[in-house]
Amino acid sequence: MSLKAKIGPSILNADLCALYEESQKLLDNGADYLHLDVMDGHFVPNLTFGHPVVKCLRNKIKNAFFETHMMVSKPEQWIENMADAGVDQYTFHIEPVVNSVPDICRKVREAGMKVGLALKPGTEVDVVKDYISMADMILIMTVEPGFGGQKFMSDMMPKVKWLRENYPNLDIEVDGGVGLNTIDECAKAGANMIVSGTAVIQSPDQKEVIGKLKKSVECALHKH
């Protein structure tokens, strides 16, 4: 398998009343996928949207790859709904479900979606060792989950490096505070799937930012 650089903008800080237009604009400007942040007000102290909204978006955008970042206490509860809404990858946090990760991975796959496993900043990276074979991607959070627009945590880069060294073919995603000033660190550490919210959404030239983020990752992938 050869790794690909992929940029998945987060629409969290976009104008959510124009969700479809904002999403389509990101795709037209070169986004490889959409990262949809689902929050339940319990696992994180914030609320966003759930499967009904994702389904509406899917009805308008047929072809793009949708990843839902499930910041919820009960990820097992929403698998069927999200599959029915047309989600391609279901990325859930392992912290609230440490004893049932394999079971949830199996259910996500049976529902026809790819599996992403997410780790909060305080979670040690080696806990995913036992689950790598069940996952399509590991997400290393580079902020505390819950809000867009936070400061990037450079001290998460050793986790990314460790994963890349031990799993050369694994899709590794970073999420939180990633933009033009922080992308090189992520790319050098070995991340190939990049979530970027504020840096892309607030730019007057989304295409340029997405292009630069991708180029940084592609350069690093060539060097590896």
Ligand SMILES: O=C(CO)[C@@H](O)[C@H](O)COP(=O)(O)O
């Ligand atoms: O999951 C989250 C936050 O919990 C992220 O997806 C952020 O929303 C990305 O936004 P920026 O940090 O890039 O503004």
Ligand SMILES: [Fe+2]
């Ligand atoms: Fe996210």
